[in-house]
Amino acid sequence: MAESMIGILLDVSGSMESAYALDRSHDASVERTHAILTTTINIVKREAVHHNRQESVFASVFGLCKATVTCDLLSLLDRFRRAEEDIPRDGHQALIVLAREHGARYAGKWIKDYLKPDEAVTLYRGLRFDPDLIPEMIRLIPSETTAQTVEVASTASTVVTVGALGLGVLTGGVGFLALGGILGGSKMVASKACEEAGYRSDAYKRAQEIIKDFDSDKIVERLLQRMEYPNPRPVQEVSTMLDDLLKSKLPSAPSSSLHDRIRELLKPIKPYILGGTPMYKALNDAENVFHTTDATRKVLFILSDGMSGDGDPQPIARELSRSDVIIVTCFLTSDHIHNPRRLLYEADPNWGFEDGRQVLFEMSSTWKNTHTPISYLPDAKWELPLAGQSRLFIQANSLDVVNEFCEIVVSQMALPCDALVHLLETIDLATYINLKNAEFEPKKQYxxxxxxxxxxxxxxxxxxxxxxxxxxxxxxxxxxxxxxxxxxxxxxxxxxxxxxxxxxxxxxxxxxxxxxxxxxxxxxxxxxxxxxxxxxxxxxxxxxxxxxxxxxxxxxxxxxxxxxxxxxxxxxxxxxxxxxxxxxxxxxxxxxxxxxxxxxxxxxxxxxxxxxxxxxxxxxxxxxxxxxxxxxRSKELLRKFSSIKDLSHTCPNCLQSSNIGDYYGHILEARCPRCHKKFRPTNKDIMNSLYSKAHNL
Structure with a gap:
């Protein structure tokens, strides 16, 4: 059972063009160019490094203009990794090995005879990029035995014309080929006919189609159609996949930087982005994924400009919230923002009803400022609203702001932490003041x-x-x-x-x-x-x-x-x-x-x-x-309670006791490990559990 699941939705629609600035070259826009991948990469890497429990992640881009309007980004990146993890020097040999792995042990002759070296490399990369094509291609390639049979048959049935003698040798009998001077010529013509037949074969035609599609990115289009819906994967698996993808070097520039690598990875999908903004569909797809999981901790991060083009996404966001999904939204823009490191509790009155900021703000979840991880933000010089609560919504015109917020907040939100243990970071106050300590004298004396x-x-x-x-x-x-x-x-x-x-x-x-x-x-x-x-x-x-x-x-x-x-x-x-x-x-x-x-x-x-x-x-x-x-350092209070997870707490629903560390949920709602019913944890709940150990405070 996955203890937590984090979803990532990235807007690549046409309205985001200025924010991503994909076609510009100055430094600020180059930073935003990498937002699509680096946002996903940073979140996943932090999850993999800091979280030891079972966790899954999915990432979807929405706003494509061809093939489909949404795409599973992780599946697409995985295909990129497969296609590029081994760009062969010898395409012929790589194809032969691939054919043998799929049962075609004698396809080597056809591969060497009918594919040029560069064609063999491209065909190999195309097959690795879309493995679904491999069985079809292997089935069409004739084996070595089949090729020899075709050549003999061609020799025996070819009409040979000897111009110098004016003799016509008709088909029907091998004995005619015994005529002096005719045998050599007939073999040469037959070989040429066989070669031409090979180039007219279904295998050759299909190979050329795959090569052409790979060079023209049509293969990407077909893949996008099959990757319309997000597919959650274990976070450690995704982390390893991204590591492999980013560590591989560009063929044209072995010393390329990470930024160059990310830019190169964006190239295949660049022709397909900057379409409409199907935010409603993207949220609906995410909702379907969350509904199929038994994860006890669910977080959805949305990076967009909020300009939905296929309907109002807010009803779906409300439904997700009712299903215990924590929604974090980021409004990405190229406009100037006076103070991007600031959370809000109320919407800016200057925002219009259809303003993308208003939409994303209304979709975001609310969190108490004194509860982790929002309580960590002031240490990083973020400003919190005086209302004591914040919407999990930010406005950003820099990838630094997005990454910083994700590092402090989104990653921590995805922790399947014990709801009751979270409260211990602020519970000392209750313990010290309301402590029923045996050393205390009667209250009237105080x-x-x-x-x-x-x-x-x-x-x-x-x-x-x-x-x-x-x-x-x-x-x-x-x-x-x-x-x-x-x-x-x-x-x-x-x-x-x-x-x-x-x-x-x-x-x-x-x-x-x-x-x-x-x-x-x-x-x-x-x-x-x-x-x-x-x-x-x-x-x-x-x-x-x-x-x-x-x-x-x-x-x-x-x-x-x-x-x-x-x-x-x-x-x-x-x-x-x-x-x-x-x-x-x-x-x-x-x-x-x-x-x-x-x-x-x-x-x-x-x-x-x-x-x-x-x-x-x-x-x-x-x-x-x-x-x-x-x-x-905000977590130091937790360390004082070395056996905190061994403390017992009684569920208000079933009245059975369990260790605090066994409770699921989050700060606003806990779930009993015995009856699986939900309740809202309070400071009083924790105090009662702490009294038994309070003498050492």
């Missing part, structure tokens, strides 16, 4: 220590992002103990504590508004939040979450006066509709210890403190570790 919980949590998480931190990463409970020891258990000035302690931990902080807080969350930086409510407001606050634990608190839900009382929490997430905070009252409160409010104005005087560090705060060894790991 009254007023909410500031210590919040600050300790964000300090620990901020330092956890430093790979190889000198002195190690202080534990949450140790940081909290220090804060309560120095500042007591009653309410304290959060800003003052941050100002005093941040330098000692080589951290920084800054007071920000809601916009700044959302930006910090996009970077996976922890944020301390403080606010106050009046006595009557607190009663309504608690009552609201008792009635609706998962509800979103609005301004009108908490009215009233009385004595004010402040509180400190941790901002853990945001989306277009609300802010999500982690409280310090245990998992019984609200949604497993989390609560949601509409915006910063719901709670009185909400103040946010972004806790972070700069590169200059790192030691030399930390900088070296940081550079080595790069964006991989």
């Amino acid at each position: 009254k007023g220590s909410c500031f210590a919980n919040a600050i300790a949590a964000v300090f620990h998480l901020a330092m956890s992002r430093i790979v190889g931190r000198k002195g190690g990463i202080p534990k949450f409970r140790d940081i909290r103990h220090r804060i309560t020891r120095e500042y007591g258990f009653k309410s304290a000035n959060t800003k003052k504590i941050l100002k005093n302690l941040c330098p000692e931990y080589r951290l920084r902080f800054r007071q920000v508004n809601e916009t700044g807080a959302r930006q910090a969350i996009n970077k996976r930086q922890p944020v301390v939040a403080t606010f106050f409510l009046y006595e009557e407001q607190w009663k309504k606050f608690c009552g609201f979450y008792e009635r609706t634990p998962k509800g979103i608190l609005e301004k009108g839900d908490v009215t009233g006066r009385g004595s004010p009382c402040g509180h400190a929490v941790v901002l853990t997430g945001c989306d277009p509709n609300c802010l999500t905070f982690m409280n310090s009252w245990g998992q019984e409160f609200a949604d497993g210890g989390f609560f949601r409010v509409e915006d910063e104005n719901v709670l009185n005087e909400t103040t946010f403190y972004d806790v972070y560090w700069e590169e200059e705060d790192l030691t030399r060894s930390e900088k070296e570790a940081y550079e080595r790991e790069g964006i991989k």
Whole structure:
């Protein structure tokens, strides 16, 4: 069973001509010329290198102008590889070997007698390019025994005219050939007749047709017709095939570069591209492939200008999304883009209804900014929307942008990762603050220590992002103990504590508004939040979450006066509709210890403190570790849980327990390995599994 499948759809229609710039020679257009193949190659190679599980891939180009409008790119490239992996020096010998491999052991004489050396090479390449032609060609070639029989028969039945004697020797008796002087002439004429018969044979005619078709690329046209629909292949097999194809050298330029090689590979299909834009058909073909797979992780990457010419593709995209296919779209253009390294949550209001960007945007899936792999993008200087969620859609006028996005996002999307394990990269917050630790004293003795919980949590998480931190990463409970020891258990000035302690931990902080807080969350930086409510407001606050634990608190839900009382929490997430905070009252409160409010104005005087560090705060060894790991440092939290996949989790559907690592799906939807039913994983789910090992945190 394939654990994941990734599909690639590449638009080669006429509307993409300026984007690909196939007929130009300046550097920018040369880069785009390679987009068709390099996009596919880079995705496949990353899958093969980084993923060890069973995975399959398919790639289709759409927008052809002859034979068919769509084509299985991988099958076509495989044929190119077969045709070019061995361009023979001796075409005759190569054909003889090929004939013998297919049962024609005595075809050598005909091949040598009737094919010129260059014809033999071309015929061999044509047969290798389209192996379906081999049985027919081999069947038509006469064997050596058959050729001798034809020659003898021709000699015995030929009319020979001896001009010098005026004698006519008619057919019907070999005895006539015994006449002196006539035998030699008759043999010569018979041999010539035999040779002419060979050139008139079906084998010779068919060989010349194949040679002509190969030289004129008609053979490519026939292949395109047979390769209309995408065919998924194991990713390792495709990777090996692409390696073989790109490593082979051009006959005319043995020292050719990779760019030259890719350009050469494009030549056979160049006459067939730049047609209409059958995006609807391409998506329909992809949908058929996905419907036949049992893969638990499905990703579709589309590179296009969005100008569909055969109908609206958006209904099919919605159907694919309902079938758990993650859709990533890329709008490729030759126009200037102010900031291509930017994701969006809402469409640009300047886009028209039929604008290709609008179409591709609407087709793309939505992903939380704090979930992998989108959470890695800020490390690569990508900008994420403040809404807390992003559409998996980019605009690009450079292949560098496309490749970078594919490397960070598309490849990771295709991972058949455990949905529950993904959450562990952000779950530390819940574990540290809501931890039911045996060392904790009763809550009533911690009254007023909410500031210590919040600050300790964000300090620990901020330092956890430093790979190889000198002195190690202080534990949450140790940081909290220090804060309560120095500042007591009653309410304290959060800003003052941050100002005093941040330098000692080589951290920084800054007071920000809601916009700044959302930006910090996009970077996976922890944020301390403080606010106050009046006595009557607190009663309504608690009552609201008792009635609706998962509800979103609005301004009108908490009215009233009385004595004010402040509180400190941790901002853990945001989306277009609300802010999500982690409280310090245990998992019984609200949604497993989390609560949601509409915006910063719901709670009185909400103040946010972004806790972070700069590169200059790192030691030399930390900088070296940081550079080595790069964006991989976001995965360091996973490494702390050495046996994380052995933790048990109970499925909410069948109520049976399985190891976390056995669950299928993705961050938005998990699938139980026992009952195979789906459910939406939550932070509370993971917390309950982590409590058994929380004593070591």
